[in-house]
Amino acid sequence: MNGLIAAIQTLLFVALAPLLAGWLKVCKCRLQNRKAPPLLQPYRDLIKLTHKQPVVAGQASWIFTKAPYIIFSATMLAASVVPLFAVDLPTSASADVIVMVGFFAFARFFLALAGLDIGTAFGGMGSSREMTISSLAEPAMLMAVFTLAMTASTTNLSIAITHVLNEGLVLRPSFLFALFALILVAVAETGRIPIDNPATHLELTMIHEAMILEYSGRHLALIEWASQLKLMIYGVLIANIFLPWGIAENFSVEALGYGLLAILAKLAVLAVLLALSETLVAKMRLFRVQEYLSFAYLLGLLGMLSHIILEASR
């Protein structure tokens, strides 16, 4: 039974990710005084892409054609580690945040390889930028997560969330710092404005889009889906670690249903905030990204320090 719920949770993750992308698009369009595409448009796009024949460059190696499957599976595995609407699932034994970061790094490794594989200038440029950014984003992310881990004395997400729930609503400066650090990292890692522009068609400015420029058909669909999934994972992570209230602690149908509704509402609100920030700021100059991510790292560090100084002595 628990195994079934764990499986359902992962499938829900995969199934709902395009919906979140659609909702984000709706919010952005509204804020820009535009007519929005239908909420379900990302699903239609994915279906459309799967019906198209993938065009593969003549000099592409197996890496190029296999990478989309590897990336999608790794991201799906990362999703299975993150509690969506319930804690204490069987997967929670392995629900270690470092495992999750590892899955992301694995997916990114293959994405960067695939970008290089074709040998176009854009793919290489995208891969180089992606690796530069991730080398700065990963420490910042781990620092934020470690702050949390120190409070809960575990890197296990499920246990940490339970810990936060049991503590109740207490104001922890360390959590505030860690929350902001994680938000900054999430924006960078999911390729949103001001780091990258997911909607751009300017070849020279792209990061994520540059790496996948040569992809088409079902390959492209899988990569797009994986990046939607990644956005959702970060959203869920932020929502459930810092505001876990509503998540199901037992497996009654009511609790699970309530948990699902709660996380959907939280994600909807987060998406509105993201859309708002994407409307208000322009994309930053590429060489400013290091300052941005150093700031995220600094916040994570401050979070840990304030935990040690203010909270740990109690």
Add this chain to the structure above:
Amino acid sequence: MNACWTIEFLNRLSTDITVAQSEAASTTIWQIESRHWQRFAELASQCQVRWVAGWAEHLDARFLVNACFENAGVYIVLRTAISCATPELPSQATVYPAANRSERHTQDMFGIHFIGHPDKRRWTRHQAWDKHSYPLRKDFPVHGKPQDITPPDMDYPFIKSHGAGVYEIPVGPVHAGIIEPGHFRFQAVGELILNLEERLGYVHKGIEKIAEGRAPEALARLAGRVSGDTTVGHCWAACRAMEQAAGIEIPVRASLLRGILAERERIANHLGDIGALCNDVAFVFAQMQFTRLREGWLRGNASYFGHRLLMDRIIPGGVACDVSDSACSLIKQEIVQLRAELSELVPALDLNSSLEDRFYTAGLLSTEIAAAFGTLGYVGRASGQNFDVRRDAAYPPYTQVRVRVPVEAQGDIASRFWVRYKEINASLHLIEDFIDLLAAGDIRAEWQTPQADSESLGIVEGWRGEITAYIRFGSDNKIARYYPRDPSILNWPALEKLVLNNIVPDFPVCNKSLNGSYSGNDL
């Protein structure tokens, strides 16, 4: 100032160069021997005379090679004749970098060799042309010599760079966005641009060749299609040249209407490009707003003048459409509304620090380089080049009003942004002034067949800057030679300079801040 520089300059020249002066339909022509061609350029550049345009034409057994120069608003056309047997003369590109591509164009189209030219490569030459055939010579057929399959252009010798970590990025000619085709070749280390080389010519339409033998109305239509976004500008320049050659004075009402059309075109393009600049740094909100404003403005064009982009509104002798008094008051209301919208929008952009971070200090074009390349329009004016044909070589209707010319000295993207915004305001004022000056009258003068061989140079300020159009009539009211010089021809080389030391991802916004016309450049 004005006319006296030519006299003084002639005195300076008199020691080594003999100049035969002639005056043809508001155009001063100085004829010299071809061996003095380069020496003239040297002396001219010492006197801060600006190189404006260069073109050639094929007459019987000789080529006439022309170069236009300007100082203090006074233009002269320098001319020399060379025989078809030995088509060569010294290059002016060694003195004026602005003449570089223009001379290469002449070399490709006529087979004229410029001795000592710093760049021996072809420029406009297309693979569909045989090695020894030159399209603008009279023996080349108008429809070309079509082959079944044009061979691919594989061996253009781009500048190469070597060294650890240096890599090449070929971009285009087909781009991901909906823009015109053009190839850019970057050499970069990491993200830093070491060198940029432009390879244009993908939109070569043979404008110069198909202009030959046209009637004036047909030429005006063709001129309106040199560059679609500057249809009013090019059409006006061509019509001005034709009217001067035919000795026609256009009615006052027609000139005022032309002024309104040109300013409306300027505003529409500035609005669109300010939005596009914001889009290039992913500030979509502003793009949507400015696109909306531009769309409203274009719809105004359609309802008052009958065409969204104002194509074919200017015809030889006047204009093709009149505006009623009620339309004039509607235009004035529209202006008030646009001002109100801009006064709300622009402060929001001005206060956005993330936008500021992208625009300030990026894409720096120094005043020296801007002057050396003779950059025009808002690109020049954002780099301290205080020149505007409407003010400095005023033509009707600008002779009747005060033209405010915004100039900035910083030379970065922000400067170009603000110059363009201020130009919108100046243009709105001009339209209001023109409407106030409108009095009942004809909108078209009777066309008179010009004498065979009459020629003239039409100069107007398009939205990108100074446009010159050279026209020579043959017999029977037919065009013998038409050469339009879009401001982009002088502005494109500035892009190669202003992106240096910028990073690769900043190129799109640098390019957009200059926004050269591909079509106007390629002809």
